[in-house]
Amino acid sequence: MMIDQDRTSTTDVAAPLSPDMLRRMDGYWRAANYLSVGQIYLRDNAMLDRPLTVADVKPRLLGHWGTTPGLNFLYVHLNRLIVEHDLDMINIIGPGHGGPGLVAHTYLEGSYTERYPAIERSRSGMHRLFRQFSWPGGIPSHVAPETPGSIHEGGELGYSLAHAYGAAFDNPDLLVACIVGDGEAETGALAASWHSNKFLNPARDGAVLPILHLNGYKIANPTILARIDRGELDALLRGYGHEPLYVEGSDPAVVHQQLASALDAALARIKAIQATARADGAIVERPRWPMIVFRTPKGWTGPKAVDGKPVEGTWRSHQVPIADFKNPEHIRQLDAWMRSYRPEELFDADGKFLDDYASLAPTGHRRMGSNPHANGGELLQPLSLPDFHAYAVPVPVAGQVKAEATRVLGRYLRDVMKFSMDAKNFRLFGPDETASNRLADVYDVAGKVWMAEIDAVDEDLSTDGRVMEVLSEHLCQGWLEGYLLTGRHGLFSCYEAFVHIVDSMVNQHAKWLKVTKSIPWRRPIASLNYLLTSHVWRQDHNGLSHQDPGFIDHITNETADVARIYLPPDANCLLSVADHALRSRGYVNVIVAGKQPDWQWLGMDAAVRHCTVGAGIWDWAGDDADPDVVMACAGDVPTLETLAAVTMLRAYVPDIRIRVVNVVDLMVLQPQSEHPHGLDDRAFEALFTADKPVIFAFHGYPALIHKLTYARANHRNIHVRGYKERGTTTTPFDMVVLNDLDRYRLALDAIERIPRLADRVPAETARYWTTLERHKLYIAEQGDDMPEVRDWQWPT
Secondary structure: OEEEOOOOEEEOOOOOOOHHHHHHHHHHHHHHHHHHHHHHHEOOOOOOOOOOOHHHEOOOOOOOOOOHHHHHHHHHHHHHHHHHHOOEEEEEEOOHHHHHHHHHHHHHHOHHHHHOOOOOOOHHHHHHHHHHEOOOOOEOOOOOOOOOOOOOOOOOOOOHHHHHHHHHOOOOOEEEEEEEEOOHHHOHHHHHHHHHHHHOOOOOOOEEEEEEEEOOEOOOOEOHHHHOOHHHHHHHHHHOOEEEEEEEOOOHHHHHHHHHHHHHHHHHHHHHHHHHHHOOOOOOOOOOEEEEEEEOOOOOOOOOEEOOEEOOOOHHHOOOOOOOOOOHHHHHHHHHHHHOOOHHHOEOOOOOEOHHHHOOOOOHHHOOOOOHHHOHHHOOOOOOOOOHHHHOOOOOOOOOOEEEHHHHHHHHHHHHHHHOOOOOOEEEEEOOOOOOOOOHHHHHOOOEEOOOOOOOOOOOEEOOOOEEEOOOHHHHHHHHHHHHHOOOEEEEEEEHHHHHHHHHHHHHHHHHHHHHOOOOOOOOOEOEEEEEEOOHHHOOOOOHHHOOOOHHHHHHOOOOOOEEEEOOOOHHHHHHHHHHHHHOEOOEEEEEOOOOEEEOOOOHHHHHHHHHHOEEEOHHHOOOOOOOEEEEEEOHHHHHHHHHHHHHHHHHOOOOOEEEEEEOEHHHHOOOOOOOOOOOHHHHHHHHOOOOOEEEEEOOOHHHHHHHHOOOOOHHHEEEEOOOOOOOOOOHHHHHHHOOOOHHHHHHHHHHHOHHHHHHHHHHHHHHHHHHHHHHHHHHHHOOOOHHHHOOOOOO
16 A cells, blocks of 8 residues: 555555564454443343343443444554554543444553453453443443543533544643544534644644544434545645645555554654754745545444344444344344454453463554553643742722732733743633733733734734644633643633533533543543633623623532632732642632733732631621621622622611621632532521521622522521623613612612511612613713722722
8 A cells, every 4th residue: 555645645555564463463353343242232241142032132222333333443553553653642532432442452562451450351241341332320321431441521512623622732752643523524623623733843842633433324314424425525624724635535455555554654744843943943834634534334344234224334323333232133133243353363261361362462562552651641741830928919998999800810820921931831822802801011021822924913922832822712722621631720711601612622621621530540641721801791892792701600510529610819818829720730720710800809918818718708898797688699790799889788777787798719609518618507697697688799690699599597698699691782881770780779779678678668769760760861961980989999
């Protein structure tokens, strides 16, 4: 075999595999297929010592066969490449339903037994290997955290290529083989991910080898990329910046030679690109990276037909090709299928994989199931962080100094970036919003990664940049996940409303973190950190489409030992929680903070104490003992409106007793039984009282506070104001008015709920409506908020 460089297709000219190597590699492939089928079907008789019976078959068949033989074929060939070139390689499997194949290969290479000693490479070990698959108390049917060598979960359809590039960034010696299923290739996330090659710097990053696995079908339908003609597919992939190499067929002997030739050519091209880029004085230009298009039948080597209907090469092979074992012919067909792999040639009488084949696999950490990059916690080094106290905003008196919280954080992140330059283990990710979110100081240290053409008008672009900006939240999320999973650190900055685009992605990552906490050999990785800004209450200029605080609702649904949500009220609190988040391991940390100039409330020492506890009484803002009402708040704008309401209440009712409680760690509201940060009942009542009215001004949807506090004794007295999906293009203060979160509404809420002030309610209600009418007339005429609102300041 050789590669026709003009068409980048395989031609029958030379055979890179010797007859003996071909025999051994094909035997290795047959062994993996045998183990894969056995996992899906068998509960007993693992070595086929006797003809199969119904009693040998699992009562519930839950695995997936269709993509597995192709994945097994590729794994064998990647092993050859690793051994011949001593490669540091990991394998990311987009078709996550190929779980039995990845388990089979890690078992054959020995890395599975090292992680799970009970699954030894023997007759009894093979029995346990089969029995545990999709079995209660066993392992999932897809590639999962339990699978050695994996960093990509079977439910993450469409994210494989983004994860692969995230793994390759700052890993100059790593080669990431990424198998992209033709079903997942139809997702938006994967379609955008092809552009990741434009952010990979061959001088300092590793390489990604995408392998588009075309087996023609999804669950029940053909796939788009398998049905368009070669010319159209080639134009598409070349348009994405790749040089595709084509491997296709159904004759294993022919396809073995084709794939070996294509992989050799791809690796040679990757090495040439890197050598050119890494030469002294080289000008790094964006290369055209190789990729492989691998077209084989779905369900390859499985049953050709079942009950007279074609199976191999069709959608019917996707899951379990033979399922109804009430039919005696089906058990005979399964028996013949498994024996077609000739297991007696591959395993000895004790179930041990014969050395003639086993010796093809890499050893030690070169095995893809044992590569430390696929267990990133083993490689994780702590960030060298600056002292966040040094970036503090001086606050001699509360409410007398203004600052842009995220701009203050930007100066801190600049130095986080600076201190990590030698280790190259920190990057900032965001969808074209770093400067908009007031974090542009990071550009003083590292620009934005850009491998394409740079015009004179462009600013802060650099091939050596460390800020990842692309207008795809999917890519930012996927890159960051891949970066974290391989042992590095990062932060994702995003407009609050649009982080919802990655809801499913963060959900899958949170599930991964949850499961890995119970897997002893999975070492903790750095937390997935979000900074959500340009938030709902300061999107008055962009209107309703940009107003959505619901991501925090989504995160609260994640498991308690993973989710963390912080709503710092000012810049110093933001610095404190950001430093904590960057030091943490194994969490999803969501920080919501504004970027506009706002009043600052706490000096740094007070901010640290406040954030450490997660919630507290602000004595300087209210009366602690025996309050008439508790004015609670969570979020920067709700805090502002609450404090403004406090000043109004004191003017309206001079003898009113008010306690002000600010919540920065949202999860403290839950009971300790629900979340490790939760306050016990005594501590909760010490803040919110056991029986007094609580007016809670909240950044997000009001129902979330009720959900978090429903089990508290005083829940019936908690009245929450928050976002009610009433937004438009208007003034900043009108946003809170529209959603009944404004200071006038909060003050009236308090008066309405303090029993001794019942006689004042009619007059105060009238005052409220008069004030709102004045507000509406003013903004309609002036286009700005009333001076009493715009220029309000906490009294000294």
